[in-house]
Amino acid sequence: MMIDRIPGGVTAAKGFKAASCAAGIKYAGRTDMAMLYSDAPCAVAGTFTTNVVKAAPVLWDRRIVYDVKSARAVVVNAGIANATTGEAGMETCRQTADCAARALDIPADSVLLGSTGVIGPNLPMDRISAGVTALAASLSDTVEAGTDASRAIMTTDTVNKEFAVTFQLPAANGEGNVTVTLGGMSKGSGMIHPNMCTMLGYVTTDCAIDQALLQRALSAVIQDTFNMISVDGDTSTNDTLLVMANGLAGNAPITEEGEAYALFVEALTSVCRDLAVKMAGDGEGATHLLEMKVTGADTKEHARMLAKSVIGSSLVKAMVFGKDANCGRVLCALGYAGVEFDPAVIELYLVGESGTVCFCRDGAVQAFDEDAALQILSEKKVSFTCDMRMGGEEATAWGCDLTYDYVKINGDYRT
Amino acid sequence: MMIDRIPGGVTAAKGFKAASCAAGIKYAGRTDMAMLYSDAPCAVAGTFTTNVVKAAPVLWDRRIVYDVKSARAVVVNAGIANATTGEAGMETCRQTADCAARALDIPADSVLLGSTGVIGPNLPMDRISAGVTALAASLSDTVEAGTDASRAIMTTDTVNKEFAVTFQLPAANGEGNVTVTLGGMSKGSGMIHPNMCTMLGYVTTDCAIDQALLQRALSAVIQDTFNMISVDGDTSTNDTLLVMANGLAGNAPITEEGEAYALFVEALTSVCRDLAVKMAGDGEGATHLLEMKVTGADTKEHARMLAKSVIGSSLVKAMVFGKDANCGRVLCALGYAGVEFDPAVIELYLVGESGTVCFCRDGAVQAFDEDAALQILSEKKVSFTCDMRMGGEEATAWGCDLTYDYVKINGDYRT
Numbered sequence: 062m063m064i065d066r067i068p069g070g071v072t073a074a075k076g077f078k079a080a081s082c083a084a085g086i087k088y089a090g091r092t093d094m095a096m097l098y099s100d101a102p103c104a105v106a107g108t109f110t111t112n113v114v115k116a117a118p119v120l121w122d123r124r125i126v127y128d129v130k131s132a133r134a135v136v137v138n139a140g141i142a143n144a145t146t147g148e149a150g151m152e153t154c155r156q157t158a159d160c161a162a163r164a165l166d167i168p169a170d171s172v173l174l175g176s177t178g179v180i181g182p183n184l185p186m187d188r189i190s191a192g193v194t195a196l197a198a199s200l201s202d203t204v205e206a207g208t209d210a211s212r213a214i215m216t217t218d219t220v221n222k223e224f225a226v227t228f229q230l231p232a233a234n235g236e237g238n239v240t241v242t243l244g245g246m247s248k249g250s251g252m253i254h255p256n257m258c259t260m261l262g263y264v265t266t267d268c269a270i271d272q273a274l275l276q277r278a279l280s281a282v283i284q285d286t287f288n289m290i291s292v293d294g295d296t297s298t299n300d301t302l303l304v305m306a307n308g309l310a311g312n313a314p315i316t317e318e319g320e321a322y323a324l325f326v327e328a329l330t331s332v333c334r335d336l337a338v339k340m341a342g343d344g345e346g347a348t349h350l351l352e353m354k355v356t357g358a359d360t361k362e363h364a365r366m367l368a369k370s371v372i373g374s375s376l377v378k379a380m381v382f383g384k385d386a387n388c389g390r391v392l393c394a395l396g397y398a399g400v401e402f403d404p405a406v407i408e409l410y411l412v413g414e415s416g417t418v419c420f421c422r423d424g425a426v427q428a429f430d431e432d433a434a435l436q437i438l439s440e441k442k443v444s445f446t447c448d449m450r451m452g453g454e455e456a457t458a459w460g461c462d463l464t465y466d467y468v469k470i471n472g473d474y475r476t
Numbered sequence: 477m478m479i480d481r482i483p484g485g486v487t488a489a490k491g492f493k494a495a496s497c498a499a500g501i502k503y504a505g506r507t508d509m510a511m512l513y514s515d516a517p518c519a520v521a522g523t524f525t526t527n528v529v530k531a532a533p534v535l536w537d538r539r540i541v542y543d544v545k546s547a548r549a550v551v552v553n554a555g556i557a558n559a560t561t562g563e564a565g566m567e568t569c570r571q572t573a574d575c576a577a578r579a580l581d582i583p584a585d586s587v588l589l590g591s592t593g594v595i596g597p598n599l600p601m602d603r604i605s606a607g608v609t610a611l612a613a614s615l616s617d618t619v620e621a622g623t624d625a626s627r628a629i630m631t632t633d634t635v636n637k638e639f640a641v642t643f644q645l646p647a648a649n650g651e652g653n654v655t656v657t658l659g660g661m662s663k664g665s666g667m668i669h670p671n672m673c674t675m676l677g678y679v680t681t682d683c684a685i686d687q688a689l690l691q692r693a694l695s696a697v698i699q700d701t702f703n704m705i706s707v708d709g710d711t712s713t714n715d716t717l718l719v720m721a722n723g724l725a726g727n728a729p730i731t732e733e734g735e736a737y738a739l740f741v742e743a744l745t746s747v748c749r750d751l752a753v754k755m756a757g758d759g760e761g762a763t764h765l766l767e768m769k770v771t772g773a774d775t776k777e778h779a780r781m782l783a784k785s786v787i788g789s790s791l792v793k794a795m796v797f798g799k800d801a802n803c804g805r806v807l808c809a810l811g812y813a814g815v816e817f818d819p820a821v822i823e824l825y826l827v828g829e830s831g832t833v834c835f836c837r838d839g840a841v842q843a844f845d846e847d848a849a850l851q852i853l854s855e856k857k858v859s860f861t862c863d864m865r866m867g868g869e870e871a872t873a874w875g876c877d878l879t880y881d882y883v884k885i886n887g888d889y890r891t
Contacts, residue, residue: 111812112808112811112812113810113811113812113813113815113816113817113819114807114808114810114811114819115811115819142804144804144807144808145804145807145819145836145839145840145841146840146841147820147838147839147840148840149840179802179804180802180804180805180807180808180841181802181803181804181841182841251791252791252805252808293790293791294709294788294789294790295789295790295791295805295808295809295812296808296811296812297808298804298807298808298811373709374709374710375708375709375710375790375882375886376666376667376708376710376886379882379883379885379886379887380886380887382883382887383886383887383888384887385887385888387594387595387596388596389557389559389560389594389595389596389713390595390667390710392529392559392560392595392713393527393529393559393595393667393710393711393712393713394710395528395529396527396528396529396530396711396713397526397527397528397710397711398528400528401528402528404528404529404530404560405562421560423562424560424562425560425561425562425563425564426560426561426595426596426597463883463886464883465880465883465884467790467794467883468794468797468878468879468880468882468883469880470794471790471791471794471795471798471878472794472795472797472798472799472800473798473800
């Protein structure tokens with residue numbers, strides 16, 4: 062199976078257009094609204110925050126994904142999250158969708174919505190309306206339009222996140238293969254501890270695939286991608302990941318699990334993992350990408366729990382920031398993951414481009430080369446590997462270090 | 477029922493002595509070892525970390541509490557945690573207890589041990605032995621000896637923690653009442669997210685009470701005291717809370733639940749809550765004590781989960797540090813507590829000495845007086861109250877803010 066990385070993001074697949082604009086919702090001097098549009102109706106799948114407090118656009122999108130199951134467009138704003146806004150927030154959703162529906166000549170219940178930013182305030186409807194009108198008038202299928210959209214949805218992100226891939230599937234007309242494209246963008250830097258999916262993420266593909274299978278693929282893929290990252294342990298009120306498939310690639314529609322479905326899952330995994338890891342490395346204030354790989358676990362779920370426990374530990378995160386090889390903290394975080402294991406047999410390594418340092422063997426911390434550890438801890442990506450020696454399952458989680466800038470950014474976010 | 481606060485800590489109760497010394501284990505220019513000793517054998521109860529990776533002294537103490545059920549002395553060191561030290565760590569425990577047993581002329585299995593500090597290194601046995609000998613020779617029942625002991629067990633703590641109370645119980649000889657005293661000390665500043673108990677805490681009492689009831693009282697009391705605080709979400713490898721009761725007060729022994737037991741539980745709660753709250757307020761780098769009170773919950777356990785979720789949120793903690801009334805983060809943290817509730821009915825208040833500000837009513841964030849909120853957020857203690865409007869249960873949790881100094885302390889802890 063071959064998955065090829067190509068440039069671009071949400072406009073990479075056939076029939077998808079994007080636009081962005083500066084609507085002046087909160088930020089000055091930058092774009093803060095984006096629109097995605099498909100020339101053809103899309104099967105849509107989604108996963109949403111498990112937070113009991115769900116933002117209005119999450120409630121709106123859930124209805125479309127669960128009941129309508131198809132969509133044509135997405136409207137996203139940055140700056141204000143439209144969360145804990147009560148009935149007024151839902152009315153804003155209705156008006157935004159109506160506005161987009163008129164401008165694009167599509168049904169209002171085919172318009173998905175996304176918001177990110179401060180929790181509490183209401184969205185300024187006049188600016189949103191003006192933004193939607195401007196966006197609808199400037200849709201473009203260029204790579205640049207997709208890139209600009211990925212920038213417009215950023216909040217405290219320091220870099221935009223977009224990836225795209227292609228792969229080959231049998232053609233619908235039976236004559237050889239066609240190229241299928243899948244691309245995505247996401248934003249997220251703080252309040253990131255997804256539990257079903259993460260912050261805002263949008264994946265578009267021209268693959269022809271049954272809606273139920275699309276949802277099944279997404280639900281499987283997020284377990285080892287977006288659900289394996291954490292910046293600060295805070296599960297947002299707005300987490301939304303949507304996948305839209307318009308079928309314009311011309312492949313024989315995927316209607317059951319099999320070779321084509323497996324290839325699609327592999328492509329979706331590739332884009333989602335790249336987006337998720339890039340989000341983790343761009344966590345608020347981060348200076349390092351933190352990776353924890355657990356091998357030899359008895360179950361897949363235990364491997365995930367162990368890996369996530371380490372990348373969620375404030376003490377491990379602060380130690381990575383300080384380049385301090387205080388590896389006992391990694392063992393401690395494994396120990397409170399909620400998984401039974403035998404501390405007397407595990408092996409823990411620090412792995413970098415410059416080499417590998419063994420921290421722990423048979424449950425006892427080993428003497429190690431401090432200089433070698435410091436050199437690895439000075440690299441941009443800091444990776445730990447722990448062999449639990451219980452079985453054959455493994456998982457990897459990604460996070461970032463805890464820095465002065467994280468505190469600074471979040472001590473004064475509203476102003 | 478009357479519980480009276482008195483000065484002092486672990487030496488307040490009859491028949492308890494304490495000592496401290498500078499053993500030079502890690503720190504220079506300060507004491508780092510402490511000993512507690514009872515003139516009479518004590519019923520002992522304990523709770524310990526739920527971390528799978530348990531430090532050697534935790535394994536040692538569990539055996540004494542669960543099997544021997546009585547004790548005479550405690551030896552504690554600060555600087556090195558004797559955790560992830562394998563068989564060598566257990567041998568250190570055996571030698572330390574043997575050394576104390578010889579010096580005090582008591583059985584080795586009546587000597588409890590506690591260690592706190594860096595995970596990984598082995599303890600220097602020669603210094604520990606010399607320390608134990610010096611401690612045994614300088615035991616004193618003065619208030620000052622107890623206070624000095626509470627200082628000797630500090631690590632990154634900035635203040636020592638000790639509290640004591642007295643109450644009246646019927647005398648064993650049937651002639652009126654006797655005064656019963658209960659006092660305690662604890663240490664803890666980072667790696668604090670107790671799950672069964674917290675860091676190191678020692679409570680001594682001259683109350684005569686059955687060992688099984690003592691354990692029952694402790695297990696009940698920690699649920700709303702030590703288990704309701706968090707500094708950083710990291711459950712330590714060394715968490716230990718011990719209660720020793722030597723019966724020297726002369727009260728009619730408590731052998732069943734009833735009025736006397738209830739009064740004892742109230743006294744134990746009082747000391748444990750005061751110690752716990754003081755630990756939360758002295759969290760590493762903290763500038764504020766953070767309190768979250770949940771009322772109107774459907775069950776006690778849900779009230780606890782909701783309150784703990786808020787005080788564990790990095791974003792809430794950073795916002796309190798920045799004195800930023802970004803109250804949506806409190807609602808968000810309630811939402812991912814793992815408890816179902818109706819966001820459309822809850823009420824959230826910021827409560828301070830200077831007044832009260834309503835942040836949220838009927839699920840929608842309210843316009844509020846920013847100056848009044850800033851004034852409350854400028855107080856040392858920042859308190860939120862949320863009425864879930866589901867039932868009659870409540871709980872309170874305590875934590876602290878997330879500051880530059882937390883990152884600084886934990887980015888470079890070993891050196």
